[in-house]
Amino acid sequence: MNMLKLTQEGTRKLENELQYLKKRKKEFRNSPEKDFIMSRMEEIERVLSSSITWPVVREAADFVEAGSTITIEETVYKERYTYTIVHPYEADPRDNMISVHSPIAKAAIGKTVNTLICVQVPAGENLTYNIIDIQNC
Structure with a gap:
């Protein structure tokens, strides 16, 4: 499997979004957007697990x-x-x-x-x- 390449900023943004969604997961339990939020969390986890982060030095x-x-x-x-x-x-x-x-x-x-x-x-x-x-x- 090819590793996705993410910038440090991109990795940080995805990690922050995932943490935000995890913290608010209970609030979403009865929400009509529950399925969307759960699939977004899975998508972010999949991206982060199959990615590498580029170093800053170019x-x-x-x-x-x-x-x-x-x-x-x-x-x-x-x-x-x-x-x-x-x-x-x-x-x-x-x-x-x-x-x-x-x-x-x-x-x-x-x-x-x-x-x-x-x-x-x-x-x-x-x-x-x-x-x-x-x-x-």
Whole structure:
């Protein structure tokens, strides 16, 4: 079985949510959401038991993989973006943490620095980016 890779922050959030749900389990006993809450607890326990936590220290890497922090530059307007590619459980675009299933991550995984990637966005157009930097834990 492949181990899921979670950031330290992602692991901490899941552990805190699980502890919160466990503490309030008795309150949920007669709640209509009981089944949902129990399945959420099982899901979190399953994720945590089959995951490893990335260390905080990051260093230059040869290619993009889950856990990489990448800096890309849009080829037309030269705008730069930095994203960390994470497991879907901790994806949060507001914090520049994108899912491995996102279009940018799918295009970048396995690529190296100075590689052009083409990303088709939902509106149908294609955006081209150059991978400027890759940092892995």
